[in-house]
Amino acid sequence: MAAVMRMPELAANTPEATLVEWLVAEGASVAAGDAIASAETAKATVDIEAEIGGHILRLVATPGSDVAVGAPLAVIGAEGESLAGLDLGADGPDGPATGAAPSLQAPGPAPDVPGIPARPEPTNAPGRQIGGRIFASPLARKLVRDEGLDLSELRGTGPGGRIVRRDVTAAVAKRAAAAPAAPPVRPTAPASTEPTATGHDIPHTRLRRAIASRLTESKQTAPHFYVRASARVDALLALREQINEHATSRISVNDLVVMAVAKAHQAMPRMNVIWTPDSVRQFDSVDIAVAVATADGLVTPVVRSVETMNVSALATATRDFAARARDSKLRPDELEGGSITVTNLGMYGTEDFAAIINPPQSSILAVGAARESVVVEESQCVVARTMRVTLSVDHRPIDGAVAAQWMQEFVALLESPLRIVT
Structure with a gap:
């Protein structure tokens, strides 16, 4: 019988974790104890292991989303088993997962099953978003920040239209090839005499936030x-x-x-x-x-x-x-x-x-x-x-x-x- 695997408590007093990426595709066969996903807590990135053996019938949670402890992650069962009647609601203490995961298989029709989020169709359109979130691997996001690119302008060629490393590399190469032909930029207004500074924001990771909070607390409370x-x-x-x-x-x-x-x-x-x-x-x-x-x-x-x-x-x-x-x-x-x-x-x-x-x-x-x-x-x-x-x-x-x-x-x-x- 198909079983719903839910987000475990990965660290003490940690009510949720960010799902970083799936390590398996829908339809894959897994054994109990196999790593099927990685998730980030405030202290570390941790592999999540399958609780039972079987086939991955559905990936429920979305990479990049914050998933509450007890919220649905995936459905594991026998190959071809029906998902009808499964409850993927907010059984966890803090509600359900943020969204549905994109399929890691080739696109195809998926049956509508009550209570199970619909599987989004893969696409390689630029700026692909679901619920305002652009899907990209953690490495791709880091490379985008390092290169000063705009994630929404990249074309995703990974599973489910996800932006991956090769997409960033291609964008960097395209930018470099186009740079010599770019016309000079001429000011349209008198240059300001005020000093200016350029830069870009690097979003806080859970680890960086945890370091900042813990050490601030240390200096404030420990003499x-x-x-x-x-x-x-x-x-x-x-x-x-x-x-x-x-x-x-x-x-x-x-x-x-x-x-x-x-x-x-x-x-x-x-x-x-x-x-x-x-x-x-x-x-x-x-x-x-x-x-x-x-x-x-x-x-x-x-x-x-x-x-x-x-x-x-x-x-x-x-x-x-x-x-x-x-x-x-x-x-x-x-x-x-x-x-x-x-x-x-x-x-x-x-x-x-x-x-x-x-x-x-x-x-x-x-x-x-x-x-x-x-x-x-x-x-x-x-x-x-x-x-x-x-x-x-x-x-x-x-x-x-x-x-x-x-x-x-x-x-x-x-x-x-x-x-x-x-």
Whole structure:
């Protein structure tokens, strides 16, 4: 019997998600657990899996639309099964999906079934819209913004008349070919003496809105204070080279820094806490978020129980997180938890910076580049490689003395790095 698949709750306290694209066509055969669509929440883009096996009888929700949790997404059943009698109404807590999805098959007549939105006919007309929305893939929309094109003027050749990458590429090539023949533009009015600025608006993504909201809340509600230090890292860098001579998984400086953070948290458990309305919550395991820069913004996947891992296992985990973060494949649960984040701008040559705490965490460590500098050693000036670090701390659960002792332990670990890996 045909079953209606509805939008699942992809993250805690997330009442809706944006359907990014369908990964299957109507009529396709799927097994339970197969990815059939991708959806974007405020934190990540997530694959939606089929709940049962069968054939995709109808794609209900529209790519690009906001779909409430519990609203219809698709109908799955036996090949050729009738859809009559299915209820695709607002069974979800916040109502139905925004609109019907375009067919991903060749156009053809579709029966009128009560309660099921009619299947729109594919077209490649410029500016194709349904309900005021132009259908385009996420990549095509990004390319349109980058090239300064008008989405409504493009001709869609993708499934159901959707604008895809090749359409944008063709438009860019056409513009470039026509540019030399374009007549010069002559002003029709005296030039203004007022300064002018040109530009274009880049619409906010859910991720960018979430970052803005979360960090604004952090600065407004968490009283930040900062602890800074410089560590000599010659021994740390030498140890990394030695490990990488024999390691199957290449180790980064940041991997050793994250391991040192875990060791420091074990030595100073009063740092492994977060603030809640009723208590200070202290954790038994050390879960550390690692900041990853993506094209859409910064994401912070959390490595669990770092204190139980060796440095090779940590390197493998962080590399996997980074790859999936850039492909928007992180699960929502991988972005939650932890008491501290490590953010490293050393690869960009940044020597010193301070970061904003990622709530509900209580601290964030900003790591700069290792640089040669002059230091005093036994009354003599010597050249050494040093690294500047800044710890931003929420003063509600953590006092200054605790943060200072933590920093003292952390720097000692960096300067005696064998303690990090043993």
